[in-house]
Amino acid sequence: MSISVLLVDDEQLVRAGLRAILESQPDIRVIGEAADGASVVPLVRQLRPDVVAMDVRMPLLDGIEATRAVLRAVPDPPRILVVTTFENDEYVYEALRAGADGFLLKRARPAEIVHAVRLAAEGESLLFPAAVRSFAAARGGNKRAREAMDRAALTEREAEVLRLMARGLTNAEIAGHLVIGAETVKTHVSAVLAKLGARDRTQAVIAAYESGFVVPG
Template identity: 85%
Template sequence: MPVTVLLVDDEQLVRAGLHAILSAQPDIEVVGEAADGAAVLPLVRELRPDVVAMDVRMPLLDGIEATRAVLRAVPSPPKILVVTTFENDEYVYEALRAGADGFLLKRARPAEIVHAVRLVAAGDSLLFPAAVRSLAAAHGNARARATMERAALTAREEEVLRLMARGLSNAEIAGRLVVGTETVKTHVSAVLGKLGARDRTQAVIAAYESGFVAPR
């Protein structure tokens, strides 16, 4: 079954470009388009896409609120990939905190766009560690530190979280730790559960905001 994608951007040229790039892949199918975040929830309910490629800045409803709406209202929601012009945009960080699974730069090469969609569809996050670090530096808080302390991660879980924060996928973490991918998935699930995080993106944000991983 192909990965199904909903494109959301107020610029028709951006949607057309993404549509052309993704539709050229045999394992990806673009099932719909929207010009504003206000149309996302109805389309998600109707089309049930695997991935929503979501612009973060739109005139009626931005990508942050559209992400929140989908995650609140849809059981087993799609993966949400924020598409943005600037990686250090505060809007991007808020979208990630709201539950987006990663972000993609509009200037990315076609191969990078295809890889991003496949990656988030498979359950990995897509982060730019340098950008997340710089944004997280301004968002450290006592609540995040308390959550990390209560989590009481094991030494191996801490190691996995640090590698997640560096942007490594499950397969890359498995190679680094010389263990199986399924073992890594087990550790990642344990980390998410202990942190109360919806996905690995939120776990990474918690790691930076708590100071467990230091922004550099």
């Protein structure tokens, strides 16, 4: 089964580079391009991509607002990876908080870009924990996030899984760490997301940091 990708970046050269990298893979198809976030919602509705690779900084509508627009307007929305030059960009963290599933760096190696797209399509999240922690540190102990975490009433195993998610581990890595089956991990992850009201792993990890459940560093 192939993965369909929509590329959104105001730099044509960046789009061309990403297209070349992704289309070198037999299981990935680039089905469209856009030069600004304002075009994303209609294109997503028309093309129904599995993954949107979206520049975080664009002149008319940036990646943060475009992400919000897609999640608000499109039923069963695609996975969204924001593309950025710097991993410590405040815009990246805000895009993740807005609902993006992860991010990748424009300077990333081709194999890393392909890996990120595949992980996103599979429902995993590609996080750079150090970068996420650096922004979360300034927001730790958020009262609303802490109250939501308390209401979630995670079991001991669910809490353990969330802490490993916050370290950036995939389901397979969590399974190996806890010596349990991959399907069991999926069940625990689904329970964590449901209890936290999180769209995906990224949102759960951000909630973990901002509530103080996981302490940066």
